[in-house]
Amino acid sequence: MQVAISKDGIKSVAWKTEKNEGPFTCPGCTGEVILKKGKIKEHHYAHRPPYNCPYGAGETQIHYRCKREIYEALLAHPKCSDCDIEKQLSGVRPDVYAVISSARVAIEVQKTTINLNDIERRSARYQMLGIYVLWLVAHDSPNLTWHAGEEEWTCRPKEWEKYLHSMYFGRVYYWAGGLSVTPYHFDKFQTWVNESEWYDEDGEYRQEGGYYRDARALKRPIKCPSNSIDIAQDFLPRKRRVFSSKNWSVPECNIWMDNLDPWWSKK
Ligand SMILES: [Zn+2]
Structure with missing residues (x-):
């Protein structure tokens, strides 16, 4: 604390x-x-x-640094007022709170110990309080690994990253220092299935592969082209309707979201 x-x-x-x-x-x-x-x-x-x-x-050094830098930057920012850290609200306590351009905003810095129920409960709480929530990850990018076969960077988002990705219409925010964040979209990642042919036990000719298929857990991270954006300048209040997938449901909530067009969609 x-x-x-x-x-x-x-x-x-x-x-x-x-x-x-x-x-x-x-x-x-x-x-x-x-x-x-x-x-x-x-x-x-x-x-x-x-x-x-x-x-x-569950707070770590990077978590402390992230909270301190955001709090100090908002405190000095001309568009922000009522800035507070670990502000005690009814039923919830955001890491950093501020009124930004007349919107009440709660910034939650993701801890590794958090679970989906906790994100859901707090987001619903902020909605009741009329506060817009920004969930942030205290690292500068998703956990990237090089895929030698396809010669591309990949990542394997955790459940809570996928959940936040749904909540923010296809992006997750990673902290880049001060008020800067880097949004990432997780796109489908396709791997090549090698072609193989053989004769089965009945002597029938069999053939498989020779095509791309969507990987199940691996995703292709697509970084926002402007690299990093500003929490106070480039974000807007937005309503999120209830959203359900087969794995989870995102409650109706108020989100603090960037004003960018989707940078990953091909026109
Ligand atoms: Zn205590």
Whole structure:
């Protein structure tokens, strides 16, 4: 967590707070937390063990850095107001919150421990509160692997990446520093099935392959051509209707989405 309550009862952001303002308590469980101010690592608070509280669970250094940079950039941005970090709202607590060009926006930085139910529940909650949500991944790209056969980059999106891809009409946002994000579309990836021929046990001639087929788990990542776009400048509030596929359903929600035309569709 990057926010705690100081001894004066004030919400204190880790990198703007000194140790003598403590002791500090967790906004979730009110247990004691320790302010960690290293030279290299991101400043944050950690529960004093033993503890049993989910507040701040699963946050990593890159996650802390992403939240801090976005929060600081929005705080200084002329189009933004009411900027807050780990803001306690009714039933949900966005990593960063701000009013951007009069739209209320919640930014959720994806943790590796999240599950689809959690994304769905929080997105539905934001919809009830009239807040537009931006789900971000704290890495700069999907996990890419080189496919030697087709000589192309591929990726194998996780379930939550596919879910966010559905939610944002065919794109996932990867964080590129400050307010910059790089959207990726996951396109179909086709692999060549080698031609083979043989005689089966009845002596019948058999032949197979010699065509392309869609790979099941592998996708072709298509990066947005403008490379990176700005959360405050290039995004708009948008309504998402209920969407169901055979694997999941995305609830009706308010999303904070880029204003680009689909860059992957061939005209
Ligand atoms: Zn706690």
